[in-house]
């Protein structure tokens with residue numbers, strides 16, 4: 001995880017969280033409470049992190065309101081404007097940014113040339129933001145800093161992006177991109193599942209965490225040469241219960257979409273099991289270089 005260590009904000013944020021949680025647990029500690037209750041409270045506080053307390057903006061360290069992860073200025077900078085994106089893969093399209101959060105390119109093509117030439121297995125993609133500074137720090141803090149409260153922010157941003165996406169149709173159910181057992185054991189949580197839960201609550205769509213499973217652990221796509229990424233992810237997924245998928249519109253949720261090959265492989269797996277339509281819902285999209 002070199003990325004987790006390189007950002008200057010991560011250790012500071014981790015330290016802030018570490019100091020805030022025991023203090024908060026101490027403040028609510030009744031003298032005679034049973035240990036199991038204390039453990040549960042402490043665990044709840046740790047999971048909620050600083051969402052319970054007015055704290056520092058995770059991006060600039062300025063004052064964030066109670067329950068907020070970012071200050072109003074950083075929030076406006078990151079989420080205040082949406083850019084036109086390809087309906088299929090969410091890569092940026094040329095055109096003006098929209099300050100009101102409305103995406104799309106009125107009067108122009110809404111599907112990029114690459115998707116027209118080589119249609120992927122998924123039918124549509126919605127992304128909330130580009131994977132770029134400064135919001136890449138939010139992703140790193142959720143994933144490697146264990147800041148699970150950020151998943152609620154991502155879910156809200158993604159729900160807003162679906163409202164603004166032209167032609168968006170609601171999936172019947174949401175499935176997070178599954179982690180392999182080793183990766184899940186190492187991290188302790190699947191960030192895609194946390195985002196899917198937040199998004200599902202916003203859109204009132206059921207989350208099916210085991211709609212697909214990872215058959216074997218694969219190397220992180222970021223560690224694999226681009227030319228070898230398709231082979232790395234091929235046959236990585238399985239669908240345990242075809243009846244859950246057949247004829248349905250499946251929404252795949254992930255934190256970041258880079259080459260899109262993981263999502264393409266998972267979408268192809270769902271299509272092989274009879275899915276009628278697949279929409280990818282990703283918090284951040286890596287723009288092409």
Ligand SMILES: [Zn+2]
Pocket residue numbers: 057058059060061062070071072073074075
């Ligand atoms: Zn800020």
Ligand SMILES: [Zn+2]
Pocket residue numbers: 086087088089090091111112113114115116
């Ligand atoms: Zn495209």
